[in-house]
Amino acid sequence: MTTEMERARRLVAEADRIVVLTGAGISAESGVPTFRGAGGLWKSHRPEELATPEAFARDPQTVWEWYAWRRGLIADCDPNHGHLALARLALGGTPTTIVTQNVDGLHTRAAPEAARGADPSPALPVEVHGAIDRDKCSSCGARTPGTSSVDTSSHGALPRCSTCNGMLRPDVVWFGETLEPEILSRAFQVAQDADLCLVVGTSALVQPAALVPLVTLQNGGALIEVNIERTPLSGEARVSLLGPSGELLPELLDVGAAT
Ligand code: BJW
Ligand code: ZN
Secondary structure (H helix, E strand, O other), X not given: OOOHXXXXXXXXXXXXXXXXXXXXXXXXXXXXXXXXXXXXXXXXXXXXXXXXXXXXXXXXXXXXXXXXXXXXXXXXXXXXXXXXHHHHHHHXXXXXXXXXXXXXXXXXXXXXXXXXXXXXXXXXXXXOOXXXXXXXXXXXXXXXXXXXXXXXXXXXXXXXXXXOOOEEEEEEOOOOOOOOHHHHHHHXXXXXXXXXXXXXXXXXXXXXXXXXXXHHHHOOOEEEEEEOOOOOOHHHOOEEEEOOHHHHHHHHHOOOOOO
């Protein structure tokens, strides 16, 4: 009898062009908390109090405290076998683009590790929600490397733009903000061109990123989902692999967990 894993492996082997959409679940085994669900960040924090431009305008100190804490936490995390398996897929023979909703930079760090001296660029992700380790000026929009230890002790101590003295903020996309148009159209283009979409560790609830797999589907492509639980997308998936992505992705992509 053909197992779900065998069916999924066949779909990967037969694909001409692959798009991967990842979410917080792929980084869970690296120690980065997810947003929703058990142990998720939003069990203890209300998103509308922290991840909106209105929250930042009202109380930048509290918002910065949350991001400074997460920056520190993420700086101590490393890519896991799931990130590495995807990076090796993208560096292999089938044109593959990784689109991520994550702001943790772990796909970016996995790329040179997987490339082992070769060109890592095919494994660099399209980051649709930005990057937590970058700052953006809320007045002039200039982007700079993130301040590693943000002083959140008072409103006056918060980081400011060296060009215009505007308030710096983390370069991430908050609720109610539009995604960068060129980045979003690149994500939709690769989704449209792909005949297989691998959806990993996302609740598939947040728009417009959750449309990426639907674009592949609408163009006749197939979906494989990898998640520890079912999502609104599971019914659309040709194969739904239930389990942790750090274990399932190396098995699916045939690259071996131990390297
Ligand atoms: C594992 C695992 C393991 C665990 N292995 N799996 C249309 C309809 C309805 C609403 C809207 C709409 N269009 C726009 C909206 C509004 C809003 C939205 O989508 N709201 C919904 C929640 C209803 N979208 C926006 O506001 C977006 N902007 C926009 O659309 O602009 C145009 C516009 C403006 C104004 C009005 C209308 C339109 C912007 C969205 C920005 C999202 N930003 C965040 C925060 C980023 C910064 C930060 O990190 O602080 O991005 S929210 C948060 O959710 C974060 C994530 O990238 C994103 C997605 O979450 P993700 O990755 O799916 O994580 P979880 O936690 O939800 O799921 C984890 C999954 O992993 C689970 O399924 C687990 O089971 C699984 N898992 N361990 C495998 N080991
Ligand atoms: Zn500025």
